[in-house]
Amino acid sequence: MTSGIIKVSRNTEQAPLNAACSQTVAFSHYNNISAQLPVDAVSGKLVEGDVKVQAAQCLANIQAIVESIGHGLHDVVRVNVYLKNIMDLEAVNEVYARFFASYQPTRTVLAVAALPLAGALVQMDAVITNGEGSGTQAPCDLVKIVRNVAAAPVSPLASHCVAFSHYSHVAAQLPIDVSSGNIVVGGAKEQATQCLKNIKAILAGIDVPFDDIVKINIHLRNLADLDAVNQAYTTFFPDCGIARTIGYMPARSVVVTSGLPMDALVQIDATVSHGDGTPPQKVEDRHGIVIKPHNTELAPVSPLSTQTVAFSHYNNISGQLPLNLQTGNIVAGGIHEQARQCLNHIKTIVESIGHVMDDIVKVNIQVTNVADLEAINDVYATFFNGELPARTVIGVAAIPAGALVQMDAIVSNGEGTPPAVK
Template identity: 65%
Template sequence: MSGDIIKLSRNTENAPISAISTQTVAFSHYNNISAQLPVDPETGKVVAGGIEEQAKQCLVNIKAIVESIDHVMDDVVKINIFLKNISDVGVVDKVYETFFHGSFPTRTTAEVLALPLDGALIQIDALISNGEGTPSQAPCDLVKVARNTENSPKSPVSTQTVAFSHYNNISAQLPIDPESGKMITGGVKEQTGQCLKNIKAILCSIDVPFDDIVKINIFLKNLSDIEAVNEVYTTFFPDSAIARTAAYLPARTVIAASALPLDALVQIDAVVSHGDGTPPQAVEDRHGIVIRANNTKNAPKSDLYTQTVAFSHYNHIAAQLPLNPKTNVLVEGDITMQVQQCLKNIKAIVESVDHIMDDIVKINIQLKNIADIDVVNKIYTTFFKGDLPARTVIGVSAIPMGALVQIDAVVSNGIGTPPQA
């Protein structure tokens, strides 16, 4: 790893332990928590009952992990909830509310085709603030700053933006008109525009430029709508003259959701650089910290995203498809060949910015066929020499270009970006 900050990987026996992921991987001022299934850690089996019991068990597992590293649930800044049935969200919300005492984290909720364990109805992962940092940083009392604006839709179970240290996490935005509180009329183009307008309104409310976004996640009800989404998307990025000059685009992942809240066609969340940090970091630092975007010819390039966007102590890697970087065409072969190619592309990107695969702190894997997970795991573990990253795996109805697998990653960045050391 470049730089002196240490990646800290930990497991507790009070939550299910996995052979192919680490429960929590801390680096700098964040902890990345692996997706938790509704598994009783004592029996290793899915708990009895329905969605209420399963949602509670997922959150109990996350709470056990969080407390095992001397944190509390109110340190959570971001939650992702993946459901087998979106109609269960109301029951999930009632359970969810009981686990937080302060402001809610940002949140993304979607129905997916499949989860990695038979009988599981829900899976939840999390991102945790880590004020003490990791060695050799000195502990500090950074403040989590949760904010809402009237100019974007509010939710009773999430906060629009939660800033901590040098990042803001933006809750998934649905195509809701903030004035009426209702879904806008129109098709996927109109809905995409509204989602992005809502994100922009949130950023404007905290005086952050739209081009400070480092990662975008787009959830689509129909993956065939992607071209229409891209048509609208490119009118929002780049947003400023500086970004247009640099041709800056965030890293990006597109996910096929089986269903979305309110039966929306699209939902978008974002990770945003936060140059001024949170108290007691100095506000005057804001414009001195650099977003460093990079592409390499050794991995597939896209006109719609940057392969890796580094800011402060993290790199965000755009979702990689099993494409040959020389031809930008899907590699021939089955899931074995495809997962190898995805990981080779990530490795090429990571190495192009002078990092190694063991600097990865979080991996997200989408599979067309969840039954392929055993094959994926055998290949996956060969790409790491040390502790495995935190990880989330979902089964989806479709993947761009008809691929069988898609993988994105978050990478520790010990060297930071200027003016950090």
């Protein structure tokens, strides 16, 4: 790892162990929890039962990891739920509500083509607060700011926005018209516009500019709709004069889903800079904290996203496709070559900002054939020298450019961004 960066990677035998990732990786004021399948930690096997039993096991595994590091589920700020069948959501929600009875983190729900275990119906990952900090980052009070606004659709199972330290997490927004409670009329372009309007309403409600977004995740039902979504997207970014001057675009990942709540065509969530922080961070700090977008010509450049956006103590890396830099096409070969190219692009981006691969705290992998995961793991392990990052793997029906695999990442940023908050 680079100088001054101290990750805390931990595993507990009370939850399933995975040789390809750490269960939780803490850096600065967040812990990143790897995706948990419905596996019993003692037997190492898929639990017997329906989707409710499986959902309970996923959450029990997350709870075991969280409690093993001295935290509780009340410290969770974000949960991602990956279903094999979106029709199982109501049943999963019944279980979910029991684990988050008094406080609702932000949440994203999507159906996927496959999960990395035969018979699994659901998988979940999480992000939690880490008030104790790590390395040179001093401890801070575990004070979250949980907010909902009237101008965006409200869910009983997810808060609009949960802020902690110098980040705010915005729950996935469906294309719901707040006045009617229904999906807006129109196709993917109209739905993407509504999703972004809802995010903008949430940010306006908490007095945060739209260009403070550092990472966007777009979930599509149909990859063919991406051009229409992009047409809507570019009417929202850049948003202000300063951002337009530098052409600022957040980091971004596009994931093709097999289903979304309310049968929507598109869903969008976001991670936002939170300069004023939460106590004991000072409100006036927000005026001096700087978002640092960065591109290198040694990795594929996109007009719709920045390769990496740094804010406070994290870098957010856009989804990387296995593109040949010279031709702009998918690299020749199969899954080994494509996985290596994705990781080479991430490595190039990370090194271009003075970091190394072991500074990564979380990797997200989308693959069109989960049977390729073993081959991906063979390549993956060669890119890390120390303890492995937290990780989430999902199977998808399609990936942009016809790729077999896509990866994004979150990287520790010990130097922070001005003022370098300790």
